[in-house]
Amino acid sequence: MIEREKTPSDDYGIALRAIADKLDHWPGDIVISSHIDPDGDALGSALALRRALVAKGKLPVVPLEAPDYLSFLVKPNELSPPLSHLPNRCLLISLDTAEEKRISGVPFTEAESVINIDHHLSNTAYGDISLIRIDKAATAEIIVDLISVLEVPWTEELATPCLTGILTDTGNFRYSNTTPETLRYAATLIELGVDFARLTDRLQWRHPSYFTALSKVLSTVEFLFDGLVTMAHLSQDLRNELGEMADDSEDYVGLIRYAEGSKVAIFLKEGEGHTKISVRTRDGVSAQTICQQLGGGGHLAAAGAKVDGDLSHARQGVIEATRLELVHRGYAKPTDLG
Ligand SMILES: [Mn+2]
Incomplete structure (x- = not known):
């Protein structure tokens, strides 16, 4: 996907293109959130997408709180406290979250538009655009493809949170959701600069x-x-x-x-x-x-x-x-x- 989807033509590619167009042309504020108690996929997907949009000159707000064991992924000022209100003309991107009531730190009904990107079977398709791919091991895989369609140059800072999402949602490639495609995503992300041994080691650190x-x-x-x-x-x-x-x-x-x-x-x-x-x-x-x-x-x-x-x-x-x-x-x- 990373290589071949530059000119997307299948339904997945068309959906990614629609999301990328909306992100590129949205005139107002952008908020990226995920589910309460974010895991590696929730946080990794949100950080990677935020960094990609920052590279495009936008400044999305991410009202998530990183758990201690994932805080090493976060740079200063990337995360925000919960939002009690959304600004006018706000686009909400909800990642890895099956139901709107599980979205962290966002008054959902105040969003002007909602993009819902997820891989949970139970997702209720609550977005104006909902891209639900239950064949993906992690939402981070979809974010990898979205970043490629956004044509943001890949860096280690984009690749590391994406691979974090894949690693944590597959239990380091041990769960049954690990497919050959999952390993191809991982291989590509490692080629893009992730220090794999260091990341897997760091993810196991605990206080x-x-x-x-x-x-x-x-x-x-x-x-x-x-x-x-x-x-x-x-x-x-x-x-x-x-x-x-x-x-x-x-x-x-x-x-x-x-x-x-x-x-x-x-x-x-x-x-x-x-x-x-x-x-x-x-x-x-x-x-x-x-x-x-x-x-x-x-x-x-x-x-x-x-x-x-x-x-x-x-x-x-x-x-x-x-x-x-x-x-x-x-x-x-x-x-x-x-
Ligand atoms: Mn997930």
Whole structure:
């Protein structure tokens, strides 16, 4: 795509061209945002697109807050606090965000026009232009193509956040969304200047207190449904005790999913009055179905939800949703209780 799409002709290329034209000719302000609690794809896509538009003389506002483990990607003044209002004639570009209510830091209804670029199956196509490509491993892949269509000269500063999005959404090329095309995107981005070994190393860095938190989280691991389900949690009490660094916990669920025999890995993080649930699955069990029952969403093998109530309430809810999905897929009997 990067090479051949200079003169786009297929539907994808036409959509990219329409977005590029709109960005090139938009007379007002531009805001780029992504989902709340941005991950590497959300933040990487937003930073790369912002840098590309800055190279074209524009100054998009990006109201996102980088998690600690991704803050090394961000240069001074690239991110802004949440916006309580949008200026008149504002174009909103929403990246990697399936529903408008999940967009971070933006009063959505005040946008004059919305461009919605995403790869989630559950995307509701809420934009004036919606470019949803569920075959892409990361929204960052679409951003790579958009930057090429925008004809911004490629630099390492554009390529690194794009590859970050691909790396984090594929678990460093380990998840089933990793296609030959994904690896071609990565190869091209490395050719464009990303220091691959340095980036993958840097992405694994965590504050020392993360490892203290990890040791406590691992002490909560439990196995349910005869080992089909691995679950762990981080309570609000422990988060208070450990401080904010314990919150870089996105990958706890990625660790416990490797328990042999496990089809479903669940990580619960308790907050004030709510609990965040992260689910990873394999062998046809749908994390998305489990999380949709709890008001969340995501992909087949990786999904999440945020539910009201404390840890034990969330634990009950997710066990029941998981039980239904395991029964539906033939891995458990309706009488299995966990
Ligand atoms: Mn993504």
